[in-house]
Amino acid sequence: MKKVNIILMGFGNVGQAFLRVVHEKEDLCRKRYGLDIKFHSIFRQGGALYSSHPLNPGEILEKYSSLSLFQENPHWKSGIPLTEALESIRSGVLVECTPTNIKNGEPGLNHTHQALDRGWHVVTANKGPLVVDFPGLKEKARENRVDLRFSGATAAALPTLDVALYSLAGTEISRIEGILNGTTNYILTRMKEGIEYQKALKEAQSRGIAEPDPTLDVEGWDTASKILIISNAVLHTDFSLADVKVDGITAVPSHLLNEGKEEGRALKLLGKISKEADRFHLEVSLTLIDKDHPLFGVDGTNKGITFLTDTMDSITVIGGKSDPRGTGASLLKDIINIYFWDR
Amino acid sequence: MKKVNIILMGFGNVGQAFLRVVHEKEDLCRKRYGLDIKFHSIFRQGGALYSSHPLNPGEILEKYSSLSLFQENPHWKSGIPLTEALESIRSGVLVECTPTNIKNGEPGLNHTHQALDRGWHVVTANKGPLVVDFPGLKEKARENRVDLRFSGATAAALPTLDVALYSLAGTEISRIEGILNGTTNYILTRMKEGIEYQKALKEAQSRGIAEPDPTLDVEGWDTASKILIISNAVLHTDFSLADVKVDGITAVPSHLLNEGKEEGRALKLLGKISKEADRFHLEVSLTLIDKDHPLFGVDGTNKGITFLTDTMDSITVIGGKSDPRGTGASLLKDIINIYFWDR
Numbered sequence: 001m002k003k004v005n006i007i008l009m010g011f012g013n014v015g016q017a018f019l020r021v022v023h024e025k026e027d028l029c030r031k032r033y034g035l036d037i038k039f040h041s042i043f044r045q046g047g048a049l050y051s052s053h054p055l056n057p058g059e060i061l062e063k064y065s066s067l068s069l070f071q072e073n074p075h076w077k078s079g080i081p082l083t084e085a086l087e088s089i090r091s092g093v094l095v096e097c098t099p100t101n102i103k104n105g106e107p108g109l110n111h112t113h114q115a116l117d118r119g120w121h122v123v124t125a126n127k128g129p130l131v132v133d134f135p136g137l138k139e140k141a142r143e144n145r146v147d148l149r150f151s152g153a154t155a156a157a158l159p160t161l162d163v164a165l166y167s168l169a170g171t172e173i174s175r176i177e178g179i180l181n182g183t184t185n186y187i188l189t190r191m192k193e194g195i196e197y198q199k200a201l202k203e204a205q206s207r208g209i210a211e212p213d214p215t216l217d218v219e220g221w222d223t224a225s226k227i228l229i230i231s232n233a234v235l236h237t238d239f240s241l242a243d244v245k246v247d248g249i250t251a252v253p254s255h256l257l258n259e260g261k262e263e264g265r266a267l268k269l270l271g272k273i274s275k276e277a278d279r280f281h282l283e284v285s286l287t288l289i290d291k292d293h294p295l296f297g298v299d300g301t302n303k304g305i306t307f308l309t310d311t312m313d314s315i316t317v318i319g320g321k322s323d324p325r326g327t328g329a330s331l332l333k334d335i336i337n338i339y340f341w342d343r
Numbered sequence: 344m345k346k347v348n349i350i351l352m353g354f355g356n357v358g359q360a361f362l363r364v365v366h367e368k369e370d371l372c373r374k375r376y377g378l379d380i381k382f383h384s385i386f387r388q389g390g391a392l393y394s395s396h397p398l399n400p401g402e403i404l405e406k407y408s409s410l411s412l413f414q415e416n417p418h419w420k421s422g423i424p425l426t427e428a429l430e431s432i433r434s435g436v437l438v439e440c441t442p443t444n445i446k447n448g449e450p451g452l453n454h455t456h457q458a459l460d461r462g463w464h465v466v467t468a469n470k471g472p473l474v475v476d477f478p479g480l481k482e483k484a485r486e487n488r489v490d491l492r493f494s495g496a497t498a499a500a501l502p503t504l505d506v507a508l509y510s511l512a513g514t515e516i517s518r519i520e521g522i523l524n525g526t527t528n529y530i531l532t533r534m535k536e537g538i539e540y541q542k543a544l545k546e547a548q549s550r551g552i553a554e555p556d557p558t559l560d561v562e563g564w565d566t567a568s569k570i571l572i573i574s575n576a577v578l579h580t581d582f583s584l585a586d587v588k589v590d591g592i593t594a595v596p597s598h599l600l601n602e603g604k605e606e607g608r609a610l611k612l613l614g615k616i617s618k619e620a621d622r623f624h625l626e627v628s629l630t631l632i633d634k635d636h637p638l639f640g641v642d643g644t645n646k647g648i649t650f651l652t653d654t655m656d657s658i659t660v661i662g663g664k665s666d667p668r669g670t671g672a673s674l675l676k677d678i679i680n681i682y683f684w685d686r
Contacts, residue, residue, distance in 0.1 A: 319637065
């Protein structure tokens with residue numbers, strides 16, 4: 001049995017969903033993977049649950065998950081720095097679930113650096129640090145011989161990175177196209193059905209699909225962030241967000257909308273990576289696809305990604321829960337894959 | 344740079360395609376994965392190309408690939424036993440590409456045992472040994488702390504096993520459905536278009552899609568073998584081929600054929616694993632699916648598989664080259680994944 005120590009950063013929807021999934025899967029992790037996963041500390045703004053003994057996930061989820069009650073937990077330590085938690089045990093996995101900030105990556109970027117510096121693996125659902133400095137973080141992980149994994153940052157339970165890095169190992173990928181944002185795909189699907197943009201957006205918000213401030217989604221920046229991370233991680237590029245040509249769905253030209261309503265056609269917001277003259281190009285663009293396109297049937301909040309390779313032709317993956325629980329499950333997956341395959 | 348020694352068993356279409364893919368990717372394997380892949384010996388009926396220095400893949404492909412010329416190669420050694428090759432170097436990967444025999448697994452089963460016994464990894468495109476004794480082989484690999492991988496035996500470049508074992512790590516899979524045989528899917532697609540069975544089969548044979556003796560494909564045994572291997576490998580079951588209820592496409596009932604021709608419906612030969620009362624059931628059956636089914640658009644020689652999980656919902660993979668070159672690429676992928684992720 002391998003012991004896996006977790007420091008969880010952030011206890012919003014994703015952090016809580018992650019704790020719940022791990023708690024539900026304790027037995028399975030032990031029996032199937034030989035992993036004994038323990039929560040060492042859980043950080044939230046202002047401090048952490050922190051103890052010399054592993055925390056009790058069931059009790060935390062039941063009694064202390066709301067923000068007001070969290071600090072009533074007897075293990076709450078106000079103002080404790082992450083460095084103290086990282087240095088109190090030899091190694092483990094820092095799980096980063098603080099909010100995404102694509103401008104400067106903080107506070108996640110700092111957390112990630114601190115953990116890698118001290119020989120901890122990092123598994124992150126936070127796109128910010130990866131958008132801002134993937135090459136730097138990757139290099140630091142390599143130097144310290146630890147893993148940096150981020151399935152949860154690139155379309156939750158849809159296995160975009162695994163398939164590219166693992167299932168397509170040894171191929172040259174010349175093109176990637178993805179429907180990577182559930183909110184915009186839901187709105188476009190409703191618009192195809194005749195609902196106008198503002199109404200479809202409100203509906204998505206009231207159903208909890210779109211956030212109260214949907215800017216990053218509807219203006220294409222969420223898709224751009226994901227395609228950027230995928231490119232830098234899979235194709236070894238060194239792009240920043242400024243290199244991505246980004247379209248949104250806030251002002252769909254009416255001719256595109258009309259053509260997309262035709263039988264056998266659909267209008268999709270695609271994240272695209274293509275290769276011309278040995279250089280990759282990244283863009284997020286409203287694209288009309290027809291029914292032969294492998295992503296044609298990907299409607300509503302569903303997601304999908306397709307890879308064009310040299311020796312394996314085209315491979316497409318579709319589906320995967322895209323809510324906090326799906327993200328929590330993909331964080332657990334990354335942790336299992338760090339430890340389980342090591343002989 | 345890690346040195347990877349290969350013993351290749353079988354030099355038919357798949358073995359040759361594998362040698363060609365590795366030869367094309369020599370540079371990529373060195374630069375991207377730090378792997379120096381060398382062919383130690385290539386066995387074919389009656390003997391092997393065998394030398395104390397690595398073989399020259401380019402020369403073999405160019406001058407000695409046909410059966411009659413193979414033995415003209417100066418490195419040809421008649422009657423040499425596999426054990427001698429296995430014992431002449433410390434370790435490596437035996438790549439099994441001899442013909443599939445689902446009755447007794449031979450000669451692949453014997454090759455696989457010999458390699459595992461001597462601490463060699465095995466990567467196989469041969470379903471026979473896995474159909475006949477997967478539990479025994481898996482246990483032997485575990486005892487000897489080596490890898491046994493078989494992506495190429497479960498739908499070539501379509502990543503069925505990777506996705507199940509790696510991308511869905513930590514989930515409980517309750518249902519698997521796959522279109523796993525290109526020949527039958529091609530014939531059913533043509534039958535939907537109005538061509539009758541015998542004519543569609545002949546067409547598939549003349550196009551090199553179906554084999555001269557198509558029995559294993561059209562009677563469902565190829566799909567049954569794949570779903571059996573997937574079940575035993577992914578769901579840790581202990582089934583044999585006798586446990587799979589197998590349908591073929593040789594006598595499609597006319598009502599199914601007619602319903603399958605309706606708009607928005609399709610008749611598919613699905614390999615299925617389902618769970619009832621905590622027990623898995625395996626079958627290969629002609630199934631009518633409608634356009635909401637994730638495999639609805641998988642036509643012609645295309646393949647696909649869908650997994651239903653608890654924490655990640657449904658995930659579907661579609662595509663992947665399914666000819667010898669695709670199988671060769673998936674053998675290389677398995678080799679890379681054995682060596683590259685080891686820290």
